[in-house]
Amino acid sequence: MTYIAKPKFHHPGLPKNGLGYTHRDYEGKISTLCAGCGHDSITASIIEACYELSIEPHRVAKISGIGCSSKTPDYFLGNSHGFNSVHGRMPSVLTGANLANRDLIYLGVSGDGDSASIGFGQFAHSIRRGVNMTYIVENNGVYGLTKGQFSATADRGSKSKKGVMNTDNAVDLVAIALQLGASFVARSFSGDKTQLVPLIAAAIEHKGAAFIDVISPCVAFNNHAGSTKSFDYVREHNDAVNRLDVITGREPISVDYAPGTVQVVEQHDGSKIALRKIDADYDAHDRVGAMSFLTKHAAKGQIVTGLLYVDPDADDLHTHLNTVETPLNTLEAKDLCPGTPALDKINASLR
């Protein structure tokens, strides 16, 4: 952490988005995480994505659990709604909030401890239900707040800072999200913002459960030789299958790519993503293919990144439940209570 607040001065030539905001207007308080933490880069990427999408900050609810990662919502979108919930319960709180007010944009921020251990069940059920949200896991493979014990996503065979080998199998949150029916699944790396920012933007625009696993090196406890979540390891083993460009509608769609390498995906809300293929054989619409691709590459020690699966026509929990368009929290008593005559009628029918 730093002793001074980030100066309010900004570059005089900073571009502004459709709302007249610069990216600095999407910042929160100054980070209190360790210097160099990957999570701060994810924070910066969320800020950038919200800036690019010209999102009104008061339309966002950012919800988190406990852990280094779950502190980060304090560091972005200082003018948004926020809920720092109990350990592992972010998905449950988010689901509740989403049911109460379907009009907000839900940003769930969690970590590997929060989502793969104590909140594993919550994670699973929010994905399974298709809650309309962007679920970001800031995944560093260690419990940073308690000085770097292996977390459930630490790879078997990777080494702790003190040189101890991890003997447990790793939870692959991406694989589980795919299996449980997430309609937008991606993996990225905190050290690669050009990949991460469009993924976050596309996830925000996606209707349905969007899950992004972001490998985020812990500089204090998990950035050493022997770690599989260090800057060096991830850079060496990163196998990106594609690159995204979010088309905000303001700029024309650029078509200066080799034919067949770009696919424009239109999402449910009309937003478009240009998907630039890096791996020609990878199909981001094939859930089963994605799962087997991931397994094969994981076995080779590769970290597959990019937009791994998207179902542009996905539904969300509200559609499944057939709720009204009006957010439930704004329904008045007269909308909810049919009145005494209706009750009498029901009662009469049961007599």
Add this chain to the structure above:
Amino acid sequence: MKPTDISAPDYFHKVVDCQWACPAHTPVPEYIRLIAEGRYSDAYMINWRSNVFPGILGRTCDRPCEPACRRGRVEETPVAICRLKRVAADFKDDVKHRMPRPSAKKNGKRIAIVGGGPASLTVARDLAPLGYHCTVFDADPKAGGMMRTQIPKFRLPDSVIDEETDYILDLGIEFKGGQRIDSLKQLLAENYDAVFVGSGAPRGRELTIPGRKEAASHIHIGIDWLSSVSFGHVEKIGKRVIVLGGGNTAMDCCRTARRLGGEDVKVIVRSGFDEMKASPWEKEDAIHEDIPILNFMVPKAFVHDNGKLTGVTFQKVKAEYDAKGRRNLVPSGEPDETINCDDVLVAVGQENAFPWIERDCGVEFDQWNMPKVDAKTMGSTNPKVFFGGDAAFGPKNIIWAVAHGHDAALSIHKLISGEDITERPLPEVQISSQKMGIHEWSYDNDPTEDKRFKVPHRDKVVALKDIRAEVELGYDLKLALGEARRCLNCDIQTVFTAPLCIECDACVDICPMDCITFTQNGEEADLRQRLKAPSPHPDQDLYVADGLKTGRVMVKDEDVCLHCGLCAERCPTGAWDMQKYLIDMTHAGTSCPSKARSAA
């Protein structure tokens, strides 16, 4: 781009915009920090070493540093560097004991110095402590040159000039006041080891238009009139005064006229208001004293009634720009205008005059009748004769004169030591990390958002009554501290060590000004397009470092860096560090003695 060579002293010197812009390269942020610490005497001595006349310059400098100040690019206004210099002079303790002593051992070399202005006194100050016998000749009885004769006392009191000229004269300098040099040949015949000419640009330019001769008794040449006022020869002027000209002399003339009985004083200029040569703040001060400035009016004739001046006729013009962007003033077609007045002050420029330099004594002159002077060494074509100040390249200002003086003194010292004067010494650079703890720096790294503080002025009614009453009162200590805090500490440099970098982006994310980008290398023009924030000032360098694991380069646009040190605070590996670069120009006799440049 090639990686930046930060070991070249000029690279980080340029980042200290104010110091780089200062002709004498005064270490500005260093003295401003000392003011903030309340160490006024130390701040004064840093100034004194570089610019010789802190008290005088703190009131009168043309301030090339301020338009350069980074703060002016970060927000609207630069730091009031000039007036902070005055704070150091105003609040210092007695500094006499900190001044160099007259040399105990003379080296037997004699230097003749023509003129007693800022350039000459700088030469004397630099050389006298080294053992030279310096003789300064001036036509006026006291030292100071134009600082004393042409700058009105309400801007620069005599006491300030006396103090700072005395510091120099006390170094054992022989000052021959009231002694005008009429022949360089004769002076050279006296076998001086070197001669320095700092005689200024003493002639006010004439305005030869009809009526000039006939109405001469009420038409005055600005600089001559100002010095007559300064010596007390002139104490009155008519009620209605027109000042012709748009430079700082014109501003001094009109404000002086207001104090000598001028009630309706106007400044009338040929050019547009914005193109006037006068410094913006001097124009402001004149306007504040109820002096209108009329522009795009070219004087055509002096109107007189049998030799008694009654007014001036002007042709109205407008500016037109040709294909090359050059401005031409063309008649606007409006009818001429005659403005009535009792006196006219002509301040349309100054000229050099060297009637006393014989053309056959080895000093060559160019087609404009100016001596041929080398801009680096200040030497003329006569190896023993050096020039400086306005005498060298025409009218400039005090701080340039000081800079010339330092350069000439260095050349003279090298010449007499038998060295090549064209070989100039590098500046002395001290580098030190400012890290005190994990998040602690030895400087105030938290930039204040305060806007520029105004310097208090004496009440206008009181000020206009007394020509010797200083108008600007200077900052008090509270205002000085506030203004000092506005300095961005540009001499505390962001130093990057690529091999330590793990490319975690922490610095990129925290930088409040979006100065830092990690990207693929390219040509400069291309790189500037790919930075995180726009790069509108190509004169501001890009700091490029290679040797990163991903093969990218770190590019930092120095343009609007706040020097807040957050990049270094957020860096987990210490790849960024905040290091103070104290850059001091090498004056005569101050460098480390080495074989290559023992006298420099």
